[in-house]
Structures are given as C-alpha cells and as structure tokens.
Amino acid sequence: xxxxxxAVAIFVVMFIEIVREKIPRHVVTLVAGGLTLVVVFLLTMxxxxxxxxxxxxxxxxxxxxxxxxxxxxxxxxxxxNWSTILFITGMMILVExxxxxxxxxWLCLRLAKLVGYKPVPLLVCFMIxxxxxxxxxxxxxxxxxxxxxxxxxxxxxxxxPIPLIIAEIFTANxxxxxxxxxxxxxxxxxxxxxxxxxxxxxxxxxxxLVGMVVMVPYFYFxxxxxxxxxDPQARQKVMELDPRDSxxxxxxxxxxxxxxxxxxxxxxxxxxxxxxxxxxxxxAAILTLLVNRWPLxxxxxxxxxxxxxxxxxxxxxxxxxxxxxxxxxxxxxxxxTGGNHTLMIGIILWLSGVASAFVDNIPFAATMVPVITSLSxxxxxxxxxxxxxxxxxxxxxxxxxxxxxxxxxxxxSIAAREGHPISWGRYCKYSAPASVLVxxxxxxxxxxxx
Numbered sequence: 001x002x003x004x005x006x007a008v009a010i011f012v013v014m015f016i017e018i019v020r021e022k023i024p025r026h027v028v029t030l031v032a033g034g035l036t037l038v039v040v041f042l043l044t045m046x047x048x049x050x051x052x053x054x055x056x057x058x059x060x061x062x063x064x065x066x067x068x069x070x071x072x073x074x075x076x077x078x079x080x081n082w083s084t085i086l087f088i089t090g091m092m093i094l095v096e097x098x099x100x101x102x103x104x105x106w107l108c109l110r111l112a113k114l115v116g117y118k119p120v121p122l123l124v125c126f127m128i129x130x131x132x133x134x135x136x137x138x139x140x141x142x143x144x145x146x147x148x149x150x151x152x153x154x155x156x157x158x159x160x161p162i163p164l165i166i167a168e169i170f171t172a173n174x175x176x177x178x179x180x181x182x183x184x185x186x187x188x189x190x191x192x193x194x195x196x197x198x199x200x201x202x203x204x205x206x207x208x209l210v211g212m213v214v215m216v217p218y219f220y221f222x223x224x225x226x227x228x229x230x231d232p233q234a235r236q237k238v239m240e241l242d243p244r245d246s247x248x249x250x251x252x253x254x255x256x257x258x259x260x261x262x263x264x265x266x267x268x269x270x271x272x273x274x275x276x277x278x279x280x281x282x283x284a285a286i287l288t289l290l291v292n293r294w295p296l297x298x299x300x301x302x303x304x305x306x307x308x309x310x311x312x313x314x315x316x317x318x319x320x321x322x323x324x325x326x327x328x329x330x331x332x333x334x335x336x337t338g339g340n341h342t343l344m345i346g347i348i349l350w351l352s353g354v355a356s357a358f359v360d361n362i363p364f365a366a367t368m369v370p371v372i373t374s375l376s377x378x379x380x381x382x383x384x385x386x387x388x389x390x391x392x393x394x395x396x397x398x399x400x401x402x403x404x405x406x407x408x409x410x411x412x413s414i415a416a417r418e419g420h421p422i423s424w425g426r427y428c429k430y431s432a433p434a435s436v437l438v439x440x441x442x443x444x445x446x447x448x449x450x
C-alpha cells in the first residue's frame with residue numbers, strides 16, 4: 001500500500017511541475033523516474049527485479065523486439081518502452097536530415113502557393129493532411145514532419161504557428177484512431193486481440209470520419225482570427241520566391257525524399273513484413289546518417305531533451321503499473337459495470353479518455369486489454385466492441401493534454417525548440433473541449449451501431 005501511495009505522489013508532483021513549466025520538463029520526468037526507481041522499488045519494495053523490469057533493457061535482447069514474423073505479436077512489457085524511444089529517435093534523425101536537404105522549405109513554399117499564400121486555407125489543408133497521413137503512418141512521424149513544415153511556413157508568412165500545430169496534433173491523433181497502424185495504442189490492441197488494419201478501418205474509421213467532419217470546422221472557427229494576422233509585405237515577398245531555390249543540392253534532396261518514402265513503406269507494411277517499429281526507426285536513423293555529409297552535426301540538431309522526457313515519463317508511469325495502481329483502476333470498471341453493456345461501454349470510453357489525458361495512453365492501453373478480455377468472457381460483452389471503445393477512449397483522450405500521447409509531446413517539443421512554446425493553458429483550452437466533443441460522438445455511434 002505504501003508503495004502505491006508513493007508512486008501516485010511522485011506522479012502527481014511530476015504532473016504538477018510539468019504543468020507549472022518552471023523547470024525543464026525533461027528534468028522533471030527524469031527526477032520523477034529516478035525517485036520511482038530508488039524510493040518506490042528499492043527503499044519501499046526492496047525489489048531489484050522491479051527496477052530491472054522498469055528499465056526494460058531485457059526487452060531489446062528478445063528477437064521479437066526487432067522482428068516478429070508476419071502477423072506476429074511483440075507482446076506487452078512494462079517500464080521504458082524502448083520500441084517507442086528508438087522509433088521516435090530514428091524518425092527525429094530522418095526529419096533533421098530532410099530539413100538539412102531543404103525539403104521542408106520546399107514543401108512550405110509549394111503548399112503556400114497551392115493555397116494562395118493564405119494561412120487560413122493552409123490551416124484547413126494541414127488538418128486534413130495530418131489526419132489522412134496518420135491513418136497509414138504513425139501519428140508521431142506525421143507530427144514530426146508537419147510541425148517542422150508549419151514553423152517554417154509561419155516564419156516565412158509572419159504568423160503564429162501554434163494554432164496550426166495544435167490542430168495538427170489533434171487531427172493526427174484522430175486520424176490515427178482510424179487504423180491499426182495509426183496510433184501506438186491501436187497497435188497494442190490490434191496485435192493482442194488479432195484485429196487487422198481493415199477491422200479498425202471499418203469500425204473506428206467510421207467514427208473518425210464523422211469526428212473529422214466536426215473537428216475541421218471546430219478548429220477553423222477557433223483559430224481563423226489567430227492566423228489571419230499575417231504580414232502582407234511578407235506574403236508579397238514569399239510570392240516572389242521559387243520553391244526550387246530551397247534545394248541547395250538536388251542529389252541530396254532526391255536521396256532524402258527516396259529514403260523517406262522507403263521508411264513510409266516499411267511503416268505501412270511492418271505488420272506484414274514482421275519488422276517492428278523499433279527496427280524501422282533504427283533503419284531510418286542508420287540510412288539517414290550514411291547518406292548525410294555531416295552526420296555528427298545532424299545528431300547535434302536532434303531534440304534529445306524530448307527523448308529524455310519520454311524515458312523519465314515511462315519510468316514514472318512504471319511505478320503506477322508495477323505497484324498495481326493502473327490495474328486497480330481497470331478492475332474498478334468490472335465492479336461498476338455489473339452486467340449492463342451500455343454502462344460498460346460508457347465507463348470504458350470515458351475512463352480511458354480521462355486517464356489517457358494524464359497517463360501516457362500506451363501503458364494504459366496495455367493495462368486495459370486483459371481487462372476488456374475478461375469482461376467479454378465473464379459478462380458476454382462483444383470483445384470487438386470493447387476494443388473499438390478502448391481504442392477511441394485512449395486515442396482521443398490522449399489528445400486532451402500535451403503529455404497524453406506521444407504525438408503531443410513530439411509536436412509541442414518541436415514548437416518549443418523553434419521558439420514557439422505552447423503552454424498547458426493554451427493547448428488545453430482548445431484540445432480538451434475537442435476531445436470531449438469527439439468522445440461524445442464516439443459514445444453515440446458506439447451505442448447506436450453496436
């Protein structure tokens with residue numbers, strides 16, 4: 001009991017400090033992670049095995065960490081999710097390589113020309129693009145790509161990029177909920193329950209489509225005035241630029257674009273090839289460094305603070321996992337629902353949504369999978385329906401706060417690195433109501449359809 005209280009206390013203090021933004025957030029999570037290892041696991045539980053499990057180094061020694069075989073399953077481990085860490089790091093290196101080759105400057109000017117160099121149409125364009133790409137590419141990758149492009153374009157046209165990034169993060173998570181490969185929780189749910197890409201598309205995909213019809217106008221009306229304050233002189237100056245001038249070396253540009261397309265194909269087909277996302281991330285990093293003229297300079301540009309933030313966050317959450325706090329939360333659902341399937345869907349959806357806003361949705365999804373399996377077996381509820389409920393709850397609830405999903409952390413980190421920090425207040429002002437709205441839509445459609 002003491003270990004649970006301490007784990008919760010460490011997490012709550014960590015969360016408060018992240019919200020206060022007085023201390024760099026990677027320092028906050030690393031300190032919280034260190035306290036979890038020392039105070040919770042060693043001093044209170046006297047358990048070196050729990051420390052080792054939280055660090056999770058052994059997971060990388062398993063063959064299935066790198067290759068599962070076609071239709072294989074990587075399983076679910078507690079502690080640091082090194083698969084996510086390696087994937088994000090690899091994609092950051094890839095994005096930095098593309099940036100150095102002039103790809104994002106070229107893309108910005110092309111998109112600006114397509115919409116007449118007007119930020120408001122660009123906002124709508126980027127929302128749709130973010131959701132569409134996230135259906136096939138992991139939402140983290142999409143945000144790494146689009147957030148950089150948004151900042152580059154905002155600097156050229158002299159408008160605030162934060163509205164674009166907030167809208168892109170939300171629609172990336174929303175689009176990712178449509179398929180099995182879009183968001184990490186869906187990968188966990190799908191592999192554990194034997195669901196396919198098509199299964200998700202026919203079920204959560206329909207809900208996402210309705211959600212997008214509502215969210216595009218929502219963010220348009222929220223942000224149309226904020227992004228209209230562009231400089232006419234800057235617009236005129238940009239209109240005179242030739243996108244091709246952004247490409248300093250056509251050979252390097254072509255190589256990095258081809259490399260990006262190869263990585264996209266690997267991501268889309270990783271369920272069929274058996275290559276895990278960790279392997280894809282490593283391949284992306286190695287190939288990018290090999291084709292880059294100055295690999296050490298590229299590595300110095302990578303946002304290592306975000307990587308450290310994730311490591312500390314996973315360690316802090318492992319305290320909640322391994323002391324049984326998350327399991328107790330999940331078990332409470334079984335006692336509250338009784339035999340009422342409607343109530344069961346409602347509790348799973350909203351509890352998953354609220355919890356995923358504050359606890360990274362990856363470990364929460366992993367914790368909830370055996371719970372919904374048990375509920376299906378003991379109470380006769382349709383397992384697939386519970387899977388769609390859990391998917392929408394974790395994916396959309398994770399959009400509500402800057403730390404609820406990996407894409408949120410990646411997007412806000414890029415914004416901060418480029419000189420546009422996004423405060424908790426500004427982020428939640430728009431994304432929290434949007435999350436509630438989409439969860440309400442999900443609730444209605446789940447009850448009507450199933």
